[in-house]
Amino acid sequence: MRKWWMLNVTVVVLLTLLLSGCAGFSSSEEEKSSNEEVSSLNLALESDIPDLNQTKSTDGTSFTILNNVLEGLYRLDKDNKPQPAMAESVDISEDALTYTFHLREGIKWSNGEPVTAADFKYAWLKTLDPDTASEYAFIIAQFVKGAAEYNAGEADESAVAVDAPDDKTLVVTLNQPTPFFLDLTTFVTYFPLNQKFVEEVGYDKYALTADSILYNGPYVLTSYDQGTGVSLEKNKEYWDRENVAVDKVNLDVIKEASTALNLYDSGKLDKVYLQSSDVNSYKDKEGYGTETMFRTYFTQVNLQEKPFDNEKIRQAFQLAFDPKILTDTILNNGSLPGTGVVPSGISGNSSSTYREIAGDIFTPDPAKAKELLEEGIKESGELPPIELLASDDSVSKDTATFLQSEFKKNLGVDVSIVTKPFSGRLEAMREGDFMIAVNRWGADYNDPMTFIYEWFGQPASASRGYFEDSKYQELVLAAQKETDVDKRIDLFIEAEKILIDKGIVGPLYFDGRAFMINPKVKGLELPPGGSLELKYVTIEK
Template structure:
């Protein structure tokens, strides 16, 4: 998830091993065979395991108050001790959870959710439609929510933005608890991914009476929470970790496969790897330096995340205002070499802005539909560079702005070398703190920069509408044709037509106008004990599902 115009959930979310160092997606065991998926878990074919599963996180579990939680660790815990109307399955598709089903109006604007019979909080209180309305309004209200994720509701629900801004009232927000089992929500525009949004933590229900009774202590200890998910917290220590126990009141309790999940706080990667080797934890994320030594291990695996690192060109900057110069730079490096030899962590060379496996038209992924919109072509890059230099009158002097992280530094050095070898040009590297880099970009003081974006939700729009704001950070890109494609896609109710507009938009952004040059799609490598199966990792949103996990 991403905060609009700010940091994202994926960026804010602390990197940690339970979620594979970022919202990774791997639903297989280490040997590569399919592990139990959400659907397999629902079959009830395996009895709950007496063996606990031991995992770790790389930082403290800061706060489990739903309105305050803003990091990946907290979101992982909350996703497993509560749930929303829908929950993602092993294929990242939304499946009914606390909701039994939904009716969607013909104009795709009104969603009428029917809750399951008999669902209840861990204290025996019924879960009702009012619990969702209370939680959602609280998330929109800046006086109650401090996590910065109101946008994930207010961007979509009628009246939400006005309520959050103080120009509207709660009564004007289109969320109606029609009765205890019926929740009606009206959206501003067709949103094909809305059911996926309801699986996210900010969309989870909250019990008003309990939250109010706990005051400012809510979410700070195991007994300061009540639970609606597969697990409850037996214990919770900010610095040490947490113990999750199977929730006896959960509606699908019979299909929760493991009785106990232990989460330990281990901050050093080397310490975690040693703990894994000693059998103290069941899964560990590998540093790039440890990948080669473990690739032949049958417990080795890789996964992906919906995150694209790319070159952002400033279309108003000296030299880079020329489209042929931008196109030349885009084609002058081979990101597959970068991913395989330098990153070496499960990342892959980018073939477009939208990552592999993101949804497309409902039948094929976006990448399957649009294919490769960018691919290294050194000879073409040389031709375009020469043409651009001729148009400018001289070769531009270029500087690449980057943040001071080790991975980005490696990427920048690789690009610098590729530009030298393939175009014969010297590109300077300007390294700044992440904050300083962002400020320079915001203030239009850069030519090109390495930056990244991680998905808020499983739809190309989470990327494509960024470049309609015409800001310096997005390269000062202005195109009425591009803006129209995005605006029309947001209103289109036909999925195929909508997808076609987004496909055209990606080609225009990356190929025709060369506003960005995608570099690589995020990935990770890990080791997982061969007796542990059914852990489900998602490339966006709530990072990991424990519900179907089992240790044989």
């Protein structure tokens, strides 16, 4: 969502900026005169880059890069409203089920070939293809008519209601009215793919290197290494290139917040996120600010791993920590204590946000946690050694250490911490290779469904702990069809309570960040969805 995106995946991007002034000249920018300065930014990602194949990507780090080198039918503007991008306009039928997109003239891929309606159809069908096994196929399948059936292998691709009658026209029919569908078209999974290019490179090799991707967004990649980062350069074929101000961008992987802060203090970085221990020292200085995002951090248990196959033990570990201690004393960065799965700010009805309507669904209770643990042990036997999985960035490691301390203090249980690079943690969870993990999810679009849907579906997802519940399934399906806003919210609340009551997730916090930024850098405000938008960044001279 976006952009209202998350990060699953959720996702989080740590941005740091280096204002390099007269950084040299861009050979690819033919419109630059020989005496004109080339603007350049150096940014940092807090995690490695899992996957730039848009049909399979699930994480916020990859989404951030893809959002700037590719573009969909619509693009979110500075106010996070969808505006025409590859599409010049759209006609929506009276029943709000059929969208006819009209592509603009002059849109090209970075190799000069035109972007066509067939490129969108090919990309969407490739994502939905059961052989692709895309975890994000759902974001198309749950909305586009016939897409779920094709994705499940119950119909062929002709069942998918996406048609490209000519190069400039794309017709899409939905299952039900979806007021945020234009927002969805700004999301990475809805971006186009050039079939000829993909097949020439080979799908299994597509997006493994900078030259094995074809670009239609504001930037192109000039270098790409999964573990160290990427370099971007303004795309000379982009239709709106005159409104892209920054010529070059480098995004380097910097996992430790302390390293970034040292670079900031030495004058080499123009934006840096602060650890809690540094906030009080910087909060009164020029350039200090905070950002809030539509992203929730939570504990995720694996129901197929003992002892978390026992509901009382799951509940014990869920209730044994106090999110307010974490946000106030460990993070201290504007994050809010987790009171449910859906974060603060997500839309509800015309007058209130979802969280305002739903209230606090989760409340910690260490005393109750201890009782439940004892009861659970009587039912299932003594606890095995317990491992807590977390990513190896500073925030995730601090969160894991906090949980380790809370479990020892409130449950008397020793828990060991296992850290992996972000992509490694994702892979471990996809394979079900975890007991309990620090996880997160960011909004793909501004609606509660983007969070509630994560625990929906059959077969049950390993990364969601193999949770499967018939009542939960019924509630999500009902919410998909419900057109009454208030009734729909009630369905979401009931579903959210199932996740909490059964101990499936333990809300940690709604993500916020404290930062320092050079005032010369403008337009770098991180959208609530958490996906960086470089197109609108400018640098004052």
